[in-house]
Amino acid sequence: MKNHSSNDRVANPTRRQFVQGLTASAFLAGLAPSNLFAAAGNQQVLSGNTFELTLGETVVNFTGRRRMATTINGSLPGPTLRMKEGEEITIRVTNTMSVTSSIHWHGLILPANMDGVPGLSFAGIKPGETFTYQFKAVQSGTYWYHSHSGYQEQTGLYGSIVIEPRETDVVSYDRDYVVLLSDWSDEKPEQIYAKLKKLSHYYNTKERTLGDLAKEASAKGFTKAIDDREMWNRMRMSDRDISDVTGWTYTFLANGKTPAEGWTGVFKPGEKVRLRFVNAAAMTFFDVRIPGLKMQVVATDGQDIQPVNDIDEFRIGVAETYDVIVEPRAGAYTIFSQAIDRSGYARGTLTSNTALPTDIPKMDPVPVLTHTDMGMGSMDGMDHSSMGGMAHDMAGMDHGSMESTGGVQVKRGPQVDMVAMNPQVRLDDPGVGLRNNGRRVLTYADIKNRYPTKDTRPPSREIELHLTGNMSRYMWSFNGVKYADSKPIGLRFGERVRFTLINDTMMNHPVHLHGMWSELESGDNNYLPRKHTIVVQPGAKISYLVTADAMGQWAYHCHLIYHMDGMFRRVIVA
Amino acid sequence: MKKTISVMVLGLCISPAAFAKHKPMTMDCSQPMHAKMTFCKDLAAKEAKKKPMAMDHSSMPTPVKKETVGKMDHSKMDHSRMNHATAATKKKAAAKVDHSKMNHAAMPEMKIPVSDGSLSEDVPMPFPGAMHMEDDPTLFKLMVDSLEYQYTDSSNDSLALDAEAWVGKDLHKLWFKTDVESSDGKLEEAELQALYSRGIDPYWDFQVGIRKDFEPVGREWAVVGLKGTAPYMFDVDAALFFGKGGQVGARLKAEYEMMLTQKTVLAPSLGVNLYTKDDLEAGIGSGMSDLGLSLRLKHEFKREFAPYIGVSWSKSFGGTADILEEEGEETSDTKLLLGFEAWF
Numbered sequence: 058m059k060n061h062s063s064n065d066r067v068a069n070p071t072r073r074q075f076v077q078g079l080t081a082s083a084f085l086a087g088l089a090p091s092n093l094f095a096a097a098g099n100q101q102v103l104s105g106n107t108f109e110l111t112l113g114e115t116v117v118n119f120t121g122r123r124r125m126a127t128t129i130n131g132s133l134p135g136p137t138l139r140m141k142e143g144e145e146i147t148i149r150v151t152n153t154m155s156v157t158s159s160i161h162w163h164g165l166i167l168p169a170n171m172d173g174v175p176g177l178s179f180a181g182i183k184p185g186e187t188f189t190y191q192f193k194a195v196q197s198g199t200y201w202y203h204s205h206s207g208y209q210e211q212t213g214l215y216g217s218i219v220i221e222p223r224e225t226d227v228v229s230y231d232r233d234y235v236v237l238l239s240d241w242s243d244e245k246p247e248q249i250y251a252k253l254k255k256l257s258h259y260y261n262t263k264e265r266t267l268g269d270l271a272k273e274a275s276a277k278g279f280t281k282a283i284d285d286r287e288m289w290n291r292m293r294m295s296d297r298d299i300s301d302v303t304g305w306t307y308t309f310l311a312n313g314k315t316p317a318e319g320w321t322g323v324f325k326p327g328e329k330v331r332l333r334f335v336n337a338a339a340m341t342f343f344d345v346r347i348p349g350l351k352m353q354v355v356a357t358d359g360q361d362i363q364p365v366n367d368i369d370e371f372r373i374g375v376a377e378t379y380d381v382i383v384e385p386r387a388g389a390y391t392i393f394s395q396a397i398d399r400s401g402y403a404r405g406t407l408t409s410n411t412a413l414p415t416d417i418p419k420m421d422p423v424p425v426l427t428h429t430d431m432g433m434g435s436m437d438g439m440d441h442s443s444m445g446g447m448a449h450d451m452a453g454m455d456h457g458s459m460e461s462t463g464g465v466q467v468k469r470g471p472q473v474d475m476v477a478m479n480p481q482v483r484l485d486d487p488g489v490g491l492r493n494n495g496r497r498v499l500t501y502a503d504i505k506n507r508y509p510t511k512d513t514r515p516p517s518r519e520i521e522l523h524l525t526g527n528m529s530r531y532m533w534s535f536n537g538v539k540y541a542d543s544k545p546i547g548l549r550f551g552e553r554v555r556f557t558l559i560n561d562t563m564m565n566h567p568v569h570l571h572g573m574w575s576e577l578e579s580g581d582n583n584y585l586p587r588k589h590t591i592v593v594q595p596g597a598k599i600s601y602l603v604t605a606d607a608m609g610q611w612a613y614h615c616h617l618i619y620h621m622d623g624m625f626r627r628v629i630v631a
Numbered sequence: 632m633k634k635t636i637s638v639m640v641l642g643l644c645i646s647p648a649a650f651a652k653h654k655p656m657t658m659d660c661s662q663p664m665h666a667k668m669t670f671c672k673d674l675a676a677k678e679a680k681k682k683p684m685a686m687d688h689s690s691m692p693t694p695v696k697k698e699t700v701g702k703m704d705h706s707k708m709d710h711s712r713m714n715h716a717t718a719a720t721k722k723k724a725a726a727k728v729d730h731s732k733m734n735h736a737a738m739p740e741m742k743i744p745v746s747d748g749s750l751s752e753d754v755p756m757p758f759p760g761a762m763h764m765e766d767d768p769t770l771f772k773l774m775v776d777s778l779e780y781q782y783t784d785s786s787n788d789s790l791a792l793d794a795e796a797w798v799g800k801d802l803h804k805l806w807f808k809t810d811v812e813s814s815d816g817k818l819e820e821a822e823l824q825a826l827y828s829r830g831i832d833p834y835w836d837f838q839v840g841i842r843k844d845f846e847p848v849g850r851e852w853a854v855v856g857l858k859g860t861a862p863y864m865f866d867v868d869a870a871l872f873f874g875k876g877g878q879v880g881a882r883l884k885a886e887y888e889m890m891l892t893q894k895t896v897l898a899p900s901l902g903v904n905l906y907t908k909d910d911l912e913a914g915i916g917s918g919m920s921d922l923g924l925s926l927r928l929k930h931e932f933k934r935e936f937a938p939y940i941g942v943s944w945s946k947s948f949g950g951t952a953d954i955l956e957e958e959g960e961e962t963s964d965t966k967l968l969l970g971f972e973a974w975f
Contacts, residue, residue, distance in 0.1 A: 157761075169757075176762025207763060247768075252934075254801070255772050255974070259934050266890040291862045293834055464745025471802050474833035520748030527833050529860065532766070532801050536747050539766055546748040555743070610757055622766035629754055 100235070100312050101136035106144045110135065110160065112182070112204075112214060113153040119241050119308045119315050126213040126241075127154065127204070134237050134313050134337060135202070135216030142197040142223040148190040150182060157181040160190070161205040162218065163376060163569070164359050164589035167192035169609025172571055174205045177610045177627065181206060197222035198359025199235070199333035199378045200589075208246030211339040211618055215239065219333060220359070227507065228355045228364075230382055233331035234322040238345075238373070238394050238403050240307040240338040249302055250619050253531045258295070260303040263398065263423045265295060288428075292475065296426040298528060298563050299489065301619060302340045304401030309341065311394065311403040319415075320405040326387040330407065331355070333380050336373040339618040342397035342565055342592075344491060346370040347383060347390050347407065348418050354499055356380035358588040360574075361507035368503075369496035372397070372488055374567035374592035376616040379499075389413035397490060397565070399423050424490030426563055432477020432596030465521040465536055467561065473537045474527040477561045480598040484579055488565070488594050501577060501592075501599075505584040510576065512604045513583075516555035519600075520546065524560045524568070524593055524615065524624060533615065533623035540625035546613065548605035548630045557600040560593040566620065567592050570628065572611040575601040590616060605630045771798045772974060777927075779970025781943070785961045789814040791970075802830035806838060806858075821845040824854055835859035842872055848913045850874055864888070879907040896929045896937070909950050914958075916950010927968065935975055941968035 115128040129135025140146055152158045159181045161173035171192045175181035182188045197220045204214035217235045242249060252259045273282040289296055314320040324330050332352075336343060346369055354365040357379050364382075373379055373394075383390075385407060392405035399420045406415045467476050487498035526533040533539065548554060556575070558568060568575075569590045576585035578600045585602060593599050608630050615624035756762065776793045783789075792811045797804040806828040812820040826840030836858045844850040856870030865885050872880035886900035902923040906915050927941035943966045947955055952962040 157763075174762070176756050176758050176760075178757075180758045180761040251768070251770050254768075254770055256934060262893055264890055264893060266892055268892070290864060293860050293862060293864055465747045469833060471830040471832060516743060518743050519745045521745050522747065529834060530801055530830065540764060541766060544749040544751070544753050547750040548748075554748075557745075610754075622764040625764065626749075627754075627756070629750070 100134075101130060101132055102139055103136045104139040106140060106146050108138055108146075108148040110148060110150045111153055112150065112158050112160075117213070117241075119310070120243050122243055124243050127158075127209045128213050129216055132313070133213040133241075134239065135214065137217045137219060137235050138202070139219050139221070140194050141221050142194050144194050146190075146192055146194050149187050150190065151187040152182040152184055155184050157183050157206055158204055158209060158214070159206045160202050160214070161571075162190070162192075162200065162202050164198075164200040164378070165192070165218070166195050166572070166574070166607070169572060169607065169611060172611065173202075174571065174612045177612055194220050196220060196359060197226075198356055198361070199335060199380050200359045201237070201335045201337055201376075201378065203337060205612070208250075208339075208618060210337075211240075211242070211246040211249075213241075215337040217333070217335050217337075227361055228331065228380070228382065229329065230331035231328040232324055233333060234407075235312070235333045235335060236320070236322075236392060236394075236405055237312050237335045237337050238341075238343050239310045239313075239336075240302075240341040240396075241310055242302075242306045242308075244306050246339075246618070249306065253301060253619060257301070257529050257531045258298070260301065260305045261295075261297065261299075261398075262303065262305050262400065263297055263299075265297050288431075294431075294475070294528070294563065297423065298426065299398035299424055300341065300396065300400065301531075301564070301617075303398055304396055307341060307396070307401060309338075309343075309394070309396060309401050309403035311392065311405040314405070316402055316404045320392075321411060322405065322407050323411060324385060324407060324409055326385070326409050328384075330383050330385065331380060332383065332392070332407075333378065334373055335378045336375050338375050340375065342372060342374050342567075343394040343403065344370055344372050344397060344421075345379075345392070345394045346496065347392050348416070349388070349390050350383045350385055350407075352381040352383055354379060354381050354503070357504060357586065358590060360587045362586055363505045363507050363584065365499060365503045367497055368499045370491065370494075371499035372491060372592075374565060374590060374616075376567050376569055376590040377588075377592065383407070385409070389415045391415050391417055393418050395420050397424070399490070421490065421494065426489055426595065429481070429483070429486070430489050430563060430595040431475070432480045432559075432561065464519070465523065467523045467525060467537050470537060471530070472527055472532050472534050472539065473525045473561065474529065475561055475563070476523070476525075477559060477596045477598075480559045480561075480596055482599060483594055483597045484599070486594060486597070501579050504577065504579050504586045505581050506576075506586045508584075510583055510585045512553055512576075512602075514553045516553050516602055518552075519555040519557055521557045521559065522626075524558060524562055524566045526562045526564075526620070526624070528563065531619075533620040535624055535626060539623040540614075541623075543626055545610070545627040545629045548603070548628060550605055550608055550630055552605050554603050554605065555600055556603060557598065558591070558593045559598045560595055563595045564617075565592055565594055566624065567616040568614070569616045570603065570611065570613045572607040572609070572628075572630075573603050573605060575603060577601045767800045769798065769800055772796065774974040775972060777939075777968075777970050777972060779939075779941075779968045782967040782969070783964055785964055787814045789819065797828065799828070804828040804836070806836075806840075818846045820847060826854060826856070828858070832859070834861075838870070844913075850910075850913060852880070861885075874910075877908065878910060881905040894931045896931065898927045898929060898939075900925050900927070906951075911954065914951065914954050916952070916954055918949035918951075920949065920951040921945060921947045925968065929972060936971065936973045938971040939968070941970075942966070943968055 110129050113128055114125050115131050116123050117126040117133060126133050150160050159173045159175050170178050171190050172178040200218040202216055202218055203210040217237050258264065270282055308315050312320040334345060352368040354368050354371065356362055359378060371379055387409040389406055389408035392407060394403040396402060402420060404417065467473060469476060485500045485502035487500050491498045522535045524535065525537045560566060567590045574587040575589065575591050577588050577591060579586055591599060591601055611628045613626045613628045614621045773796045774794060776795060778792050781789045781791055790813050795808045797806045799805055806826040808824040810820060810822050822842060822844045824840060824842040826838040828836045828838045831837045838856040838858055840854050842852040842854050852872040852874045854870055854872055858868045861867050865887050868884040870882050882904050884902045886898055889897045891897055904920045906917055906920055908917050909915065923943060923945040925941055925943035927939040929937040929939040931937040946963040955962050
């Protein structure tokens with residue numbers, strides 16, 4: 058099959074090969090640190106229906122400093138697991154680390170006890186133990202896996218999964234590559250979290266300065282510039298609050314390669330190349346484009362969608378996946394994945410000849426949040442430059458008494474610094490930093506399932522959850538209630554429910570429901586796209602339908618690792 | 632100063648307003664009227680469907696008790712939004728429609744109950760104790776707000792430390808503050824506060840505790856205060872001190888950080904002390920005792936460390952000024968500051 062032609066794969070490496078690889082890289086680490094991450098960045102591919110994964114610790118060097126990473130089979134990212142739809146899959150995961158671990162198969166529909174969430178699925182994999190996961194691959198597409206214990210995902214426990222369809226793939230291509238994006242920090246995750254709690258803007262090196270005000274004043278007049286600041290200052294918030302953790306500490310990786318190094322995928326001119334993008338970052342949203350190439354988006358979160366043509370750029374939220382088809386002519390193309398706050402980028406190259414030089418584009422300007430992102434409604438959806446007068450009106454409002462429009466009331470308090478006054482459904486909004494950038498940017502409004510909606514029942518009820526937080530105290534919650542203080546969400550087996558998420562914060566949150574599809578209400582109810590992770594833009598509202606067809610207890614949470622412990626619920630289907 | 636105080640009061644007004652919570656209606660699906668409602672019918676249909684299904688509860692990690700789930704969220708649902716009066720009419724109309732031929736997905740949106748979805752009672756986890764979620768770890772922070780050398784024409788140069796530390800969680804902290812000033816190797820002023828700090832608003836902590844003065848004279852105080860960020864990003868620390876014999880002191884500190892560049896910060900600050908009674912031994916007269924204004928130009932070499940140069944002006948008033956004058960000291964002083972701010 059053509060699909061198997063990718064040359065980045067090492068078919069079925071034996072255990073012996075793997076052990077040799079580890080020894081070699083450990084040896085090299087002692088000699089030349091720079092050689093090690095070449096070893097760590099190698100994309101191992103394991104194929105078949107039985108897999109052996111070993112969780113351990115390996116020295117890596119992404120920044121010039123040696124650090125201990127958590128790795129799978131000695132590599133970061135872990136090996137790509139290639140399996141086939143319909144097969145019974147066995148994955149033996151051995152934990153050689155000194156702490157309990159786990160692996161969650163992100164986006165796979167499987168029994169609750171195979172989902173890999175300690176406490177809900179099993180007790181976790183203790184040091185020295187092997188846990189055998191067994192499930193049937195009931196779907197096809199691009200997925201990923203990662204640890205669901207502590208901050209192990211931040212330190213490297215993640216990898217991609219490609220499930221080939223049982224029948225011929227509806228998407229035709231000659232070659233496919235996984236492009237797994239992630240964020241690495243030399244700092245310990247606990248340290249990052251503590252810093253955020255002590256000084257929430259610690260990592261923001263693009264804060265507003267007096268110079269910005271001067272620029273704005275000369276552009277639109279002093280009074281207006283001051284007026285525009287009014288609301289932000291009153292609310293004690295910053296319109297530069299894009300990412301909590303930034304390139305100040307992160308090195309962004311593409312398939313485990315640093316931007317300096319870059320990952321390279323080779324193609325033959327005339328080939329159709331399928332790129333399977335996975336965002337395995339702990340905290341970073343990426344804006345992906347390949348200058349010189351139009352992309353056809355064919356799948357998201359593993360599920361085929363009606364192809365969206367001529368896309369220049371797409372934003373991939375943490376834990377989302379997007380599959381695109383490109384048909385490059387001979388040449389070298391940069392796969393440029395800027396962090397949403399433009400504090401850095403991950404880089405790959407698609408080339409017909411590795412000797413060709415590549416151009417690295419400049420990063421876009423630092424995005425600035427607008428009133429729309431504050432949940433104050435949208436005048437025209439895009440151009441907010443004319444909204445200075447509105448800021449003035451806002452200043453007269455009592456922010457303390459703002460309340461939500463739906464059935465669930467959330468109020469401001471120590472845990473909640475803001476409640477979106479007028480959250481809008483903004484499916485066609487490419488999001489902060491991508492609006493009116495002259496490129497065709499994919500939005501959720503473009504995404505329609507390739508196949509008709511299976512469960513056409515209307516929802517019988519609606520669960521409304523506000524994504525809430527206090528940025529300055531660095532606390533996160535749903536409806537102002539953090540996980541530790543919450544009761545589980547109950548679903549009746551078989552029922553069809555609408556989830557409505559309202560983002561009362563200034564950040565994008567990727568919300569992931571385990572075990573069941575989230576069918577995004579993206580415009581056409583007959584073709585609801587099935588996703589496992591739904592991005593809720595700041596100040597926005599979004600809804601999706603869930604058929605509670607999986608018994609058991611499931612995790613439901615924001616996938617940003619430093620938000621997750623608060624912005625989390627157990628979902629019980631019974 | 633007046634403006635700063637009003638800004639602070641404004642901040643307090645913004646604290647959570649009372650919400651008129653709707654009273655949850657109880658709904659009994661067995662009652663005739665309710666039984667006709669879509670939601671009840673839906674539930675009934677599900678119950679009927681559920682029974683013949685061969686569900687293997689035993690294969691679940693921990694079977695969830697049906698009774699518990701049965702109590703699901705009725706109390707929290709907003710049944711008041713359902714239209715009881717027209718339920719019967721709607722049913723008649725609905726009876727004429729052949730549902731089997733309808734495309735439900737294309738149907739116009741019907742009002743459905745909205746809730747936060749949570750169960751009224753907790754359900755045990757299948758593997759208790761295995762999920763280690765720590766959103767709120769106990770942390771420690773030490774802040775040297777200023778450690779500076781103060782040069783002045785009128786008297787001896789001095790060394791001053793203003794530092795804080797806390798240990799605790801998001802909303803509950805044990806908070807320490809200290810102010811020390813020495814001149815010519817002699818402690819002129821030294822005080823230490825130990826407070827319980829409780830988050831009461833997104834940006835404000837309520838603080839209560841004790842203050843002990845070591846220099847110039849030993850004094851003990853009870854402390855009640857507010858610390859946080861006022862609108863327009865003023866960092867404010869306001870406290871009342873209750874001493875022996877009905878002496879009451881009030882202190883307000885406010886600072887604003889204006890970012891000139893990503894690393895250079897211009898920070899004007901204000902400090903004012905008031906007392907209700909004279910305390911000659913401590914050199915305090917009743918009324919506004921002193922006012923200090925300063926301006927520091929800081930450079931953050933890293934987030935945790937910012938050396939600065941600055942200038943401060945302070946003036947004593949009323950009884951306090953009288954005492955100073957009697958001792959032949961200046962009531963107003965301008966100083967050049969050289970120091971640093973640090974935390975970890």
